[in-house]
Amino acid sequence: MKRIVLFLITNIAVLLVLSVTARLLGVDRFLTGNGLNLGMLLAFAALIGFGGSFISLLMSKTMAKWSTGARVIAQPANQDEAWLVNTVKRLSSKAGLPTPEVAIYDGAPNAFATGASKSKSLVAVSTGLMQSMNKQQVEAVLAHEVAHIQNGDMVTLTLIQGVVNTFVIFLARVAGYAIDSFLRRDEDESGSPGIGYWIGSIVFEILFGILASIVVMYFSRKREFRADSGAAALMGDRRPMIEALRALGNLEAGELPKQMAASGIAGGGMMALFSSHPPLESRIAALEAAR
Numbered sequence: 001m002k003r004i005v006l007f008l009i010t011n012i013a014v015l016l017v018l019s020v021t022a023r024l025l026g027v028d029r030f031l032t033g034n035g036l037n038l039g040m041l042l043a044f045a046a047l048i049g050f051g052g053s054f055i056s057l058l059m060s061k062t063m064a065k066w067s068t069g070a071r072v073i074a075q076p077a078n079q080d081e082a083w084l085v086n087t088v089k090r091l092s093s094k095a096g097l098p099t100p101e102v103a104i105y106d107g108a109p110n111a112f113a114t115g116a117s118k119s120k121s122l123v124a125v126s127t128g129l130m131q132s133m134n135k136q137q138v139e140a141v142l143a144h145e146v147a148h149i150q151n152g153d154m155v156t157l158t159l160i161q162g163v164v165n166t167f168v169i170f171l172a173r174v175a176g177y178a179i180d181s182f183l184r185r186d187e188d189e190s191g192s193p194g195i196g197y198w199i200g201s202i203v204f205e206i207l208f209g210i211l212a213s214i215v216v217m218y219f220s221r222k223r224e225f226r227a228d229s230g231a232a233a234l235m236g237d238r239r240p241m242i243e244a245l246r247a248l249g250n251l252e253a254g255e256l257p258k259q260m261a262a263s264g265i266a267g268g269g270m271m272a273l274f275s276s277h278p279p280l281e282s283r284i285a286a287l288e289a290a291r
Contacts, residue, residue: 010056010063018051031193036177042170049165057158060114061101061122070103070124080130084142088123091143091234095150097121104130109251113145114154121149133247140231140240147230153223160219164212172208176200213274220276228283229290238287245287249280 022028022044030041056063064070076082081104089099100113100121109129115121123145130138148154180196228245232238272279 010059014052014055017055018048021051022047030173036174038174041173042166045166045169045173046162048169049167050162053158053162053165057154058116060116060154061120064112064114064122064124065103068105068107068124070105070122072101072103072122083135084125084130084138087139087142088146091139091146092149094234095146095230097146097149100146100149109133109248111141111145113148115149117155118149118152121154123149128251132251133244136240137244137247140235140244143231143234144227144241144244147227147234148223150230151223151226153227157216157220157223161216164215168205168208168212172205173197173201175204176202217274217276221278224277224283225286228287232287232290238290242284242287245280245284 019028025043025047027040027044027047030037030044065072073081073085076085084104085102088102092099098119100115100123103122103124105124105126107126107128109126109132111123111125111129113121113123123142125138125142129141133141176197176199177193179200180193183196184194228241231241235241277283
């Protein structure tokens with residue numbers, strides 16, 4: 001329930017900020033007496049599409065802590081926490097990165113990396129993962145998350161999400177306007193568009209949004225292969241990452257909040273096209289085939 005409430009509050013706040021910004025900039029006035037102003041509509045779509053993505057990115061670390069209850073290890077309370085911090089520090093140094101914040105949270109096996117930039121990132125591990133894997137396997141998982149930061153995956157996925165969001169918003173309104181014009185072809189088309197535009201825009205935004213999610217999830221799966229490869233490079237051996245993935249296959253991976261699902265070490269979806277992560281078997285096969 002906490003996750004749902006946070007998700008709703010965050011999205012409403014983001015929408016509110018972007019709506020006010022669009023009004024102040026005047027880009028929400030793309031509907032004119034002569035039809036759609038496509039240039040203005042594109043500016044509006046880009047503001048909403050990229051604005052929402054980047055605000056979410058800027059808030060990602062804070063939201064991750066709130067939604068999972070992750071506790072940043074400022075001062076290790078035991079040997080396991082000290083090992084966790086030192087391991088992330090060593091891997092980050094090897095990757096040429098500043099040490100990210102290291103956190104631990106109660107939950108089923110999983111881990112994730114998030115943050116707005118390489119210098120403001122967070123690596124978090126669940127207690128379930130720490131208890132279910134040996135240290136070499138946990139280190140491989142940590143290397144995978146550090147590789148995500150090294151590759152700039154959070155920013156890359158944000159840019160991709162921004163592009164597809166822009167096209168979804170733009171094309172949905174163009175299609176909605178076309179539907180409305182067709183329905184009113186025998187009437188006076190001057191003035192504001194009718195209900196066909198509003199209903200059509202909503203329907204097409206849902207449909208295009210589904211197609212867009214396929215594109216975003218495709219890139220998300222690609223980055224998992226790169227992070228696995230990056231983990232093998234940081235470890236100096238691909239076998240620990242392979243063993244960690246095999247261990248994950250025998251565990252019930254913990255579910256992360258929707259906005260962070262693509263950031264976890266394990267994930268999935270109802271169908272392959274909508275899955276944020278490739279099958280574990282494919283990831284293992286890719287590592288085994290690597291030279």
